[in-house]
Amino acid sequence: MLRLENCKIQNGAFALSADLCVERGQSVAVIGPSGAGKSTLIEAIAGFRDLTQGRMTWDKQNITNAAPGQRSIAMLFQDGNLFPHLTATQNVSLGITHSKRLTADQTQAVTAALTRVGLSDLGNRKPAELSGGQQSRVALARVLVQRKDLLLLDEPFAALGPALKAEMLDLVAELVAETGTTLMMVSHDPEDARRITDQAILVADGMAHPPAPTQALLDNPPEALRAYLG
Incomplete structure (x- = not known):
């Protein structure tokens, strides 16, 4: 289980709070308005941003100050970094x-x-x-x-066409199901979230909210998400 306890993440003048848990083996979307802090959240989980407050654990092991390479976490960035x-x-x-x-x-x-x-x-x-x-x-x-035990996706397929992006998402879903890997995926497209995740973390108004069922959250979105989805 990934646990963020009373965490605060600073990104310049922007601060994001998070107090949540992600169960092992879950596939979780990270959704919210542009600039709300979705990438900031997963960068902190990966170890590329320090916490200014709080504690982060994976399977009860404290990883708050662990370097990225010391965490059982892999991350796919938007450009693939080949x-x-x-x-x-x-x-x-x-x-x-x-x-x-x-x-x-x-x-x-x-x-x-x-x-x-x-x-x-x-x-x-x-x-x-x-x-x-x-x-x-x-x-x-x-x-x-x-x-690795946890895979973080920061929209690595955003530049692909709709059909190819769907194919890649389906491949990711197959791979994490085969290996039992926990997945957290930043998405600006609600259909991507619906396609391969069961839970979703809403990032809005300076806070990363605990996971909620993806379908229910998108079918009846809170005001901050409703304004973004239109």
Whole structure:
């Protein structure tokens, strides 16, 4: 379980409060108006922003001051963060090690991850030789080999067309179901949230609210969310 206890996160002049829990294995959307602090919340959970107040735990282990690499958390950013001079295989291998030489087990894990995301024949291609959707699959494969307990998505598929984005979301849903990974996904699109999450955290008016059922929250949104959804 992820627990944020009486937390405050500072981002410049902006402050976000959070007191909530996310159960292990849940798929949770993080929704709310633009600029409300959705990315600020997951950046703090990943360890890229410090708490100015409160305590954060994962499975009862205090991770409040843990560095990002010490947390059992993987994060997919909006741009995918692929290295253009490396092949798909090399980009994925960075999820395991920065060494150019992989062990047999590491090589097998990278190959299996590329196969799982449908890129078994494209490992030698560099990002510029791949489509946008294929690049997203490489970034997802790199997350997959990390074998972390919690996956954070900061709209990594926002630049994709509707059909391809839906395909990637469905793939994410399959992967987290297979591995039991907990998912938190920032979304500006309520249909994305409906598609693959059961719970949703509303971020609005300087507060990240405890998770509520996604369908119920979007069908009967509070005023702050209603104004955003239109």
